[in-house]
Amino acid sequence: MKRYEQVAATLRQRIEQGRYRVGDRLPSIRTLCADLKISVSTAQEAYRRLEDAALIEARPKSGYYVLPRQVPEILPSMTRPAQRPLDVSQWDQVLELVGKPRDAEVLMLGRGIPDLESATLKPLSRSLASLHRRGDVHGLNYDSLTGSLALREQIVRLATASGCLMHPDDVLITTGCQEALAIAIRTLTSPGDVVAVDSPSFYGTMQILKANGLKALEIPTDPQTGISLEALELALEQWPIRAIQVTPTCNNPLGYTMPEPRKRALVALAQRFDVAIIEDDIYGDLSFTTPRPKTLKAFDDDGRVLLCSAFSKTLSPGLRVGWIAPGRYRDQVTHMKYVSTGASATLPQLAVAEFIAKGYYERHLREMVRQYQRNRDTLLGWIKAHFPDGTGVSYPQGGFLLWLELPAGVDCVRLNERLAPAHIRIAPGSLFSASGKYRHCLRLNYASPMTPRVVDAIRHVGATVTDMVAEAAELAVPGLSIPDLATPDQP
Amino acid sequence: MKRYEQVAATLRQRIEQGRYRVGDRLPSIRTLCADLKISVSTAQEAYRRLEDAALIEARPKSGYYVLPRQVPEILPSMTRPAQRPLDVSQWDQVLELVGKPRDAEVLMLGRGIPDLESATLKPLSRSLASLHRRGDVHGLNYDSLTGSLALREQIVRLATASGCLMHPDDVLITTGCQEALAIAIRTLTSPGDVVAVDSPSFYGTMQILKANGLKALEIPTDPQTGISLEALELALEQWPIRAIQVTPTCNNPLGYTMPEPRKRALVALAQRFDVAIIEDDIYGDLSFTTPRPKTLKAFDDDGRVLLCSAFSKTLSPGLRVGWIAPGRYRDQVTHMKYVSTGASATLPQLAVAEFIAKGYYERHLREMVRQYQRNRDTLLGWIKAHFPDGTGVSYPQGGFLLWLELPAGVDCVRLNERLAPAHIRIAPGSLFSASGKYRHCLRLNYASPMTPRVVDAIRHVGATVTDMVAEAAELAVPGLSIPDLATPDQP
Numbered sequence: 006m007k008r009y010e011q012v013a014a015t016l017r018q019r020i021e022q023g024r025y026r027v028g029d030r031l032p033s034i035r036t037l038c039a040d041l042k043i044s045v046s047t048a049q050e051a052y053r054r055l056e057d058a059a060l061i062e063a064r065p066k067s068g069y070y071v072l073p074r075q076v077p078e079i080l081p082s083m084t085r086p087a088q089r090p091l092d093v094s095q096w097d098q099v100l101e102l103v104g105k106p107r108d109a110e111v112l113m114l115g116r117g118i119p120d121l122e123s124a125t126l127k128p129l130s131r132s133l134a135s136l137h138r139r140g141d142v143h144g145l146n147y148d149s150l151t152g153s154l155a156l157r158e159q160i161v162r163l164a165t166a167s168g169c170l171m172h173p174d175d176v177l178i179t180t181g182c183q184e185a186l187a188i189a190i191r192t193l194t195s196p197g198d199v200v201a202v203d204s205p206s207f208y209g210t211m212q213i214l215k216a217n218g219l220k221a222l223e224i225p226t227d228p229q230t231g232i233s234l235e236a237l238e239l240a241l242e243q244w245p246i247r248a249i250q251v252t253p254t255c256n257n258p259l260g261y262t263m264p265e266p267r268k269r270a271l272v273a274l275a276q277r278f279d280v281a282i283i284e285d286d287i288y289g290d291l292s293f294t295t296p297r298p299k300t301l302k303a304f305d306d307d308g309r310v311l312l313c314s315a316f317s318k319t320l321s322p323g324l325r326v327g328w329i330a331p332g333r334y335r336d337q338v339t340h341m342k343y344v345s346t347g348a349s350a351t352l353p354q355l356a357v358a359e360f361i362a363k364g365y366y367e368r369h370l371r372e373m374v375r376q377y378q379r380n381r382d383t384l385l386g387w388i389k390a391h392f393p394d395g396t397g398v399s400y401p402q403g404g405f406l407l408w409l410e411l412p413a414g415v416d417c418v419r420l421n422e423r424l425a426p427a428h429i430r431i432a433p434g435s436l437f438s439a440s441g442k443y444r445h446c447l448r449l450n451y452a453s454p455m456t457p458r459v460v461d462a463i464r465h466v467g468a469t470v471t472d473m474v475a476e477a478a479e480l481a482v483p484g485l486s487i488p489d490l491a492t493p494d495q496p
Numbered sequence: 497m498k499r500y501e502q503v504a505a506t507l508r509q510r511i512e513q514g515r516y517r518v519g520d521r522l523p524s525i526r527t528l529c530a531d532l533k534i535s536v537s538t539a540q541e542a543y544r545r546l547e548d549a550a551l552i553e554a555r556p557k558s559g560y561y562v563l564p565r566q567v568p569e570i571l572p573s574m575t576r577p578a579q580r581p582l583d584v585s586q587w588d589q590v591l592e593l594v595g596k597p598r599d600a601e602v603l604m605l606g607r608g609i610p611d612l613e614s615a616t617l618k619p620l621s622r623s624l625a626s627l628h629r630r631g632d633v634h635g636l637n638y639d640s641l642t643g644s645l646a647l648r649e650q651i652v653r654l655a656t657a658s659g660c661l662m663h664p665d666d667v668l669i670t671t672g673c674q675e676a677l678a679i680a681i682r683t684l685t686s687p688g689d690v691v692a693v694d695s696p697s698f699y700g701t702m703q704i705l706k707a708n709g710l711k712a713l714e715i716p717t718d719p720q721t722g723i724s725l726e727a728l729e730l731a732l733e734q735w736p737i738r739a740i741q742v743t744p745t746c747n748n749p750l751g752y753t754m755p756e757p758r759k760r761a762l763v764a765l766a767q768r769f770d771v772a773i774i775e776d777d778i779y780g781d782l783s784f785t786t787p788r789p790k791t792l793k794a795f796d797d798d799g800r801v802l803l804c805s806a807f808s809k810t811l812s813p814g815l816r817v818g819w820i821a822p823g824r825y826r827d828q829v830t831h832m833k834y835v836s837t838g839a840s841a842t843l844p845q846l847a848v849a850e851f852i853a854k855g856y857y858e859r860h861l862r863e864m865v866r867q868y869q870r871n872r873d874t875l876l877g878w879i880k881a882h883f884p885d886g887t888g889v890s891y892p893q894g895g896f897l898l899w900l901e902l903p904a905g906v907d908c909v910r911l912n913e914r915l916a917p918a919h920i921r922i923a924p925g926s927l928f929s930a931s932g933k934y935r936h937c938l939r940l941n942y943a944s945p946m947t948p949r950v951v952d953a954i955r956h957v958g959a960t961v962t963d964m965v966a967e968a969a970e971l972a973v974p975g976l977s978i979p980d981l982a983t984p985d986q987p
Binding site (some may be wrong): 096099100103104105106107118121122126127129130131133134135137138139140142143144145146147148149150151154180181183184187191195196209212213215216217218320321322323324325339340341343344345346347348349350351352353 | 587590591594595596597598609612613617618620621622624625626628629630631633634635636637638639640641642645671672674675678682686687700703704706707709811812813814815816830831832834835836837838839840841842843844
């Protein structure tokens with residue numbers, strides 16, 4: 006640990022222990038230097054770290070002050086999906102969100118797009134340009150069906166941070182994480198089969214279930230610790246579940262990371278019932294903790310975890326570079342990859358491999374994690390200021406997505422309609438459920454810099470929600486609670 | 497028609513009518529100029545056209561001479577696949593062909609890769625490099641789920657040449673033609689369904705059938721006119737066929753283009769039995785005729801043809817830019833596209849759109865068609881010289897693939913094994929059949945320049961085949977014909 010990191014850690018501890026309280030002024034740079042016998046630049050760097058973590062703020066010509074901690078007062082409640090296998094609906098709503106071409110006019114507050122304007126991404130564009138400029142036959146041709154060895158080697162190297170010891174042959178490159186998830190699901194299932202999922206769950210995966218005629222069994226999920234193992238165990242006893250699909254690290258949309266003992270227990274449960282696990286780790290590298298949390302794959306000693314990921318959230322979604330580590334299903338997954346799109350595009354793989362090998366990836370991650378953590382705290386503050394009391398808010402442990410649970414009765418599909426004239430769109434919670442539950446919830450993105458346009462938008466969303474809560478209360482028959490506006494359960 | 501094209505057409509007619517015969521010297525440039533009252537450059541250009549078409553050759557200091565026509569003496573026979581629905585096998589063999597990373601040591605004579613070294617491709621690399629250098633947010637982000645409008649507009653413009661009047665909204669961009677075919681097939685079928693295919697048929701499509709639990713019904717196919725409409729009609733009466741999948745233009749592997757009346761009749765047949773057609777047109781733009789032949793889609797007046805294509809054979813397979821015009825199945829295909837890989841990579845689409853818009857695509861096609869036609873004739877000559885009598889050879893009307901039918905008893909999987917020490921690989925015919933028929937056939941690629949290394953390889957393959965024919969004859973019991981070494985038919 007570097008000196009300024011030690012200093013920052015010491016100060017952080019004092020803040021957390023309450024020796025410095027919210028609003029207190031911290032020692033001046035000069036005092037700090039004298040007290041701790043450090044240089045001015047070390048003191049400055051230590052304070053900058055604390056600023057990045059949104060623990061303190063610098064006030065011009067005054068000094069450094071302890072900021073209020075933005076921990077949500079009300080977390081979303083434990084989810085209670087219909088605990089039986091359901092057909093997946095909601096495609097129309099998903100298409101609304103993902104189908105449109107970009108429109109600079111519209112502020113997309115709900116999409117899962119990272120910040121693409123960071124300077125730390127530039128070497129990637131340079132590398133792509135240089136590879137294409139060469140225009141050699143290699144780049145225009147297919148690479149190996151399983152993907153470029155150079156990239157697979159880098160992925161394996163990075164995976165040690167999440168507790169996985171893999172060989173490059175254990176990894177196949179895919180066209181984004183969506184293809185990884187799609188071929189994993191197709192490998193394991195036949196139409197009519199049941200797949201257990203955490204709930205709410207990424208709509209892209211739900212739509213794969215729909216397209217393959219599968220049924221989703223949504224398992225109650227805790228907004229801080231993830232899928233309920235107790236409910237999952239009961240479901241495994243009751244239903245013929247073919248696979249478990251979860252996003253246990255920096256979950257989309259809830260933001261939690263399952264604690265390690267629960268991850269271990271989840272793998273053990275899958276072993277006991279002899280079921281495969283499809284693990285979506287696409288946000289995992291954006292965890293706010295260092296080192297990043299382990300994957301389920303790290304606890305997988307018999308090859309039943311199919312680990313799916315991509316560089317779409319860490320680098321660029323438009324490159325479509327993803328990967329899968331399919332464990333014991335390697336042969337079938339290779340076949341599915343071939344019939345899905347053949348080999349993936351060559352040069353983006355080589356560019357990403359170069360970006361990682363030269364250390365740019367880890368540098369970029371550090372920068373993004375700082376930015377996203379800061380943005381999370383900023384957004385939490387804005388939500389607290391502008392949304393009605395009783396709004397539940399998730400506390401993401403990584404990534405750039407926030408989940409809001411509004412008072413029951415507020416319909417977020419209608420909220421989107423009411424936001425349309427202001428050119429703002431959120432992601433309604435119903436997208437994240439097979440049957441359209443969570444319609445009173447929504448997902449927000451805090452990846453991009455928190456500009457005045459964003460704060461205005463959040464203020465506007467909050468005001469609209471406040472109006473809708475008031476309207477719902479007027480409509481409600483006294484003594485009757487307002488129901489969750491989910492699509493009616495299927496028979 | 498330009499003056500030199502008129503002159504070339506006149507001379508070509510005289511050659512075809514026998515007024516100039518093989519080995520004859522044509523009029524000198526000076527004589528031609530005087531006779532036809534044309535300029536020297538026009539005469540030279542006309543002769544160059546005939547050279548490009550492999551009709552004549554220039555002998556230094558002597559003049560222009562009529563070349564022997566390389567029309568195969570024996571065409572492959574009408575195919576006789578098992579006329580009942582079969583499960584698809586052969587994945588191990590396909591993986592052998594497509595799964596390995598490139599190896600500069602090995603001469604891949606069997607793969608469907610175009611020539612990537614043409615100077616006319618350079619503007620594409622330049623455009624890709626320039627788009628990536630900009631490194632703007634747009635390029636790193638998703639484009640529309642259905643693909644870049646700029647590219648869809650160009651595709652629609654080009655499609656008029658094949659008789660299709662489409663709107664950009666009729667087209668979805670895919671990750672190569674493989675994804676287009678895969679989502680078309682998934683849209684139309686459920687596991688256990690039967691799909692009728694021309695036979696031999698592209699192995700990539702056959703493996704999609706396998707991956708989706710479908711059965712292939714291989715229809716007898718004529719090496720010059722394509723799928724037998726008579727056999728197909730009988731099959732439609734007899735079996736519950738869910739879709740017809742064909743490659744009617746510049747067929748892979750047989751090289752034929754179905755005559756237009758037969759294409760029209762095929763669409764009418766599909767209408768009569770209310771079956772959808774999945775049309776693979778990936779080689780269509782490489783037809784040796786101008787204008788290029790019409791697609792089945794051109795005759796499709798009720799939206800039942802799903803036209804699949806890509807720029808993998810015309811430009812570069814490593815870009816993975818394909819497309820589908822799904823007719824009346826647009827909504828389902830859009831869903832399948834989303835769950836398959838999400839939006840396709842952004843910048844390759846923009847680069848291809850620019851390449852077409854600036855006229856580079858048509859220039860590149862002209863150059864490639866000339867080269868491939870010349871190479872075809874060269875390869876036909878070599879086959880004639882080096883392969884045993886009785887070898888049937890296809891006569892491709894476009895593209896860069898040749899199909900050989902060897903004397904029965906020659907096993908091309910074993911041929912590949914025997915070619916391995918010489919670092920040569922061909923594509924065994926059995927890959928192109930659900931049950932591994934056509935094992936005495938093989939596919940060759942003539943895209944790349946016909947270098948001494950290639951002629952040596954062809955000579956070596958021919959000699960090895962000649963040996964194998966002799967060995968098979970020795971083994972054969974007198975009076976007993978040598979059976980087709982197909983995998984035994986399934987029960």
